[in-house]
Amino acid sequence: MPGRPPAAEGRGEVAAPARPGVGAGADPEGAGPTAEARARRQGRRRQVTVAAVFLAPAVVLLAVWVAWPVVFTVWRSFYDAGGGDFVGLEKYRQMLEGDATRRAIANNAVWVVVAPTLATGIGLVFAVLTERIRFGTAFKVVVFMPMAISFLAAGVIFRFVYEGDPDRGLANALLSGVVEVFEPPGPYPGARPSVPGALTGDGDSGFVTAEAYRPPATVRLGLVAIAPDLVPADAEPAAVPPPPPPGAVGGTVWLDFTRGAAGERGAIDPTEVGLAGVRVEALDATGDVVGADTTDEAGRFVVSGADDGPVRLRLAASTFRPPWGGFTWLGPSLVTPAVIGSFLWIWAGFAMVVIAAGLSAIPRETLEAARVDGANEWQVLRRVTVPLLWPVLLVVAVTLVINVLKIFDLVLVVPPGSVQDDATVVALEMWRVSFGGARDQGLGSALGVLLFVLVIPAMAFNIRRFRSEQQ
Numbered sequence: 001m002p003g004r005p006p007a008a009e010g011r012g013e014v015a016a017p018a019r020p021g022v023g024a025g026a027d028p029e030g031a032g033p034t035a036e037a038r039a040r041r042q043g044r045r046r047q048v049t050v051a052a053v054f055l056a057p058a059v060v061l062l063a064v065w066v067a068w069p070v071v072f073t074v075w076r077s078f079y080d081a082g083g084g085d086f087v088g089l090e091k092y093r094q095m096l097e098g099d100a101t102r103r104a105i106a107n108n109a110v111w112v113v114v115a116p117t118l119a120t121g122i123g124l125v126f127a128v129l130t131e132r133i134r135f136g137t138a139f140k141v142v143v144f145m146p147m148a149i150s151f152l153a154a155g156v157i158f159r160f161v162y163e164g165d166p167d168r169g170l171a172n173a174l175l176s177g178v179v180e181v182f183e184p185p186g187p188y189p190g191a192r193p194s195v196p197g198a199l200t201g202d203g204d205s206g207f208v209t210a211e212a213y214r215p216p217a218t219v220r221l222g223l224v225a226i227a228p229d230l231v232p233a234d235a236e237p238a239a240v241p242p243p244p245p246p247g248a249v250g251g252t253v254w255l256d257f258t259r260g261a262a263g264e265r266g267a268i269d270p271t272e273v274g275l276a277g278v279r280v281e282a283l284d285a286t287g288d289v290v291g292a293d294t295t296d297e298a299g300r301f302v303v304s305g306a307d308d309g310p311v312r313l314r315l316a317a318s319t320f321r322p323p324w325g326g327f328t329w330l331g332p333s334l335v336t337p338a339v340i341g342s343f344l345w346i347w348a349g350f351a352m353v354v355i356a357a358g359l360s361a362i363p364r365e366t367l368e369a370a371r372v373d374g375a376n377e378w379q380v381l382r383r384v385t386v387p388l389l390w391p392v393l394l395v396v397a398v399t400l401v402i403n404v405l406k407i408f409d410l411v412l413v414v415p416p417g418s419v420q421d422d423a424t425v426v427a428l429e430m431w432r433v434s435f436g437g438a439r440d441q442g443l444g445s446a447l448g449v450l451l452f453v454l455v456i457p458a459m460a461f462n463i464r465r466f467r468s469e470q471q
Contacts, residue, residue, distance in 0.1 A: 070452070077445035081438070091446040100421065101447070104429040107336055108454070111407060111425065115340050115347075116400035120393055122344060123351025127359050128381065130352070140356070144349035151346070155413025158342040162329035162414070172326030179324045187277045188230055189322035194222035194256035195266045203320030208283070212310035216244045219313055222256030222266060223275060231255060235273040236298040249311060250302040253278045253295050274299020279316040282306050292316075332422040335415045339423055342410050347403070351396050358392030359385070395465065401458045405451065426451045 080087050095101050126143055130136035146154065163169030166176040192207075193199040199207035199221065213219060218240065238254035254274045256265060263269035275295060282291040282303040291305030303313070329338040362385065370384045386393070408427040415423040424432070426447060434444030 073445045073448045073452075077442060077449050079442050081440040081442050083441065087442065091440075091442045092449075094443055095446045095450065100424060100429055101426075103421070104424045104426045107423065108405060108425050110336060111340065111343075111404045112401055114337075115343050115404050116397045118340075119344050119347045119351050119400050120355075120397045122348045123353075123355050123396065124386075124389070124393065126348065126352040127356040128385070130356060131359065140349075140352065143352055146346045147349050149346070151409030152413055154342060154346055155410050158338075158345070158410075158414050159330075161342075162338050164326050164328055164330075166324065166326045169326065169329070171329060172324075176324045176326060183321065183324070185323040186317075186319045186321040187232075188223065188226050188275065189320055191223045191226045191320055194224045198222075198266075199315070201314075203322075204317060206281075206317040206320070207315045209313045212312050213249050214310045215247050215249050215306040217249050218243065219249060219251035220266070220268065221251060221253045221280075221313070221315065222268075223253065224255070224257055226255055226257075226275075231273065232276050232297070234297055235276060237270070238268045238272050238274040239298045239300060240268065241300040241302060244302050245304075247307050248291075248302050248304045249282060249306055249313065250300070251280075251313070252299045253280065253301065253315070254299045278319050281314045281316055282311040283314055284309060284311055289314075330414070330416055330419060332419050335419045335423040339410050339414045342414055343404075343407065347400060351400070354396050355389065355392055358389050362388050391465075391469075395462070398458055398462050398465075402455060402462075405455050405458070426454070 076083065077091055078086055078088055080090075126139075130139050133139060149157075160168070161170045164172065166172040190203065192203070197210060200210050201207045209219065209221070220240070235255075238252055240252055241250045244250035252268065252274060254268060254272055256268075256272060257263070258269050258271050263272060274297060276297045276299065278295040278299070278301070280293055280295065280301045280303055281289045282305065284290050284306075290307075290311065291303040293301040293303045295301045303311075327334065329335070366388070367380055367384060370380045375383065406427055407425055408431065411420075411423050411425050411428045412431070420428070420432075430444050430447035430451060432438075433447060434441050
């Protein structure tokens with residue numbers, strides 16, 4: 001019959017209309033969800049409850065230690081130093097107009113450009129080298145070990161490393177060994193003539209006799225102000241040499257000093273010793289060197305080549321050259337590079353380990369194929385290894401940028417108080433303003449907001465990269 005459902009047409013039965021509210025997972029009597037559906041819902045509720053219980057401590061800690069401090073810092077930056085009066089954007093204006101803030105931002109810019117680049121580059125070199133040396137694992141442990149030291153302890157260590165005296169500071173001690181190869185110190189730095197007026201000049205240019213001598217002649221040149229440890233152990237009693245031959249000038253250079261002030265100045269006393277190793281030069285009327293000699297253990301010398309003309313004698317400046325004094329690493333001009341050096345000592349190991357992990361994931365066949373095609377090791381590194389490691393290098397660099405923007409400990413500990421103004425960064429300036437002499441927590445909060453804004457781009461870049469890699 002028209003209008004009869006097909007299923008009922010063959011059986012002679014009329015299909016019952018569907019009841020509202022009755023379907024899959026529902027009781028056919030219309031009583032509601034089945035026991036299976038209720039069990040599923042209860043299971044989901046239980047999972048949500050368990051997850052909430054486990055996440056609640058973390059959420060509370062994040063709210064207390066992260067969210068609320070951020071909100072409070074922003075709110076506090078709109079108030080004065082005491083926190084009682086609302087000043088709006090006054091602290092931000094004061095922050096941007098202050099010389100200390102500008103210097104801190106400039107130093108942070110130097111840090112961001114230099115420190116991550118060098119740390120990543122050094123880490124790459126170390127990671128490549130550790131694959132080719134025999135004790136690569138031990139080398140990695142040694143390089144990574146500074147990461148186990150607190151920044152405060154590392155700052156104290158480098159405070160001693162950068163000592164100006166080469167006898168105490170490691171940096172200048174290493175450099176002095178190189179410098180003294182080309183300019184060795186003189187045997188008697190700081191010495192001066194014992195008889196005022198007998199010698200003119202100073203230790204920087206050498207001492208020249210005030211009187212000219214016509215060969216043959218004998219000259220006595222006494223020196224004082226020589227430390228006892230600089231007098232040679234094999235020094236002999238000072239002695240006047242025999243008369244020099246024609247055309248020569250001889251004499252003695254000695255330590256004109258007798259204990260107890262019993263000796264006569266300008267005269268060789270029995271207990272006085274000669275000074276060995278002094279270079280004596282003969283100068284003609286035009287100032288040119290016409291002869292030279294070096295004193296022996298008794299301080300004697302004979303300078304030939306003077307002919308018949310009068311000559312003056314000069315004690316060469318090399319005799320009085322002081323030891324190399326070293327660089328002033330913690331002075332105003334070098335303090336920021338010096339602190340960056342301590343940062344590299346710590347973080348180069350981190351960069352090496354991360355890059356080495358990425359390097360181990362590169363297929364060896366790719367590198368071997370490049371070598372088979374004729375590429376040398378430098379070309380393999382530049383054209384194959386670095387492009388394949390580029391994502392890892394980028395992650396390391398961005399991570400170091402974030403750490404550099406927050407750098408505080410090293411800049412606080414390494415520079416002396418007299419140069420902290422020259423080495424200051426935003427984080428240190430925030431601490432000094434908030435808890436130092438000014439105690440302006442409104443300005444300190446504004447600096448904290450500035451630091452937060454500076455870190456956001458690097459963090460956002462990292463998050464975007466992580467999400468793209470997961471997708």
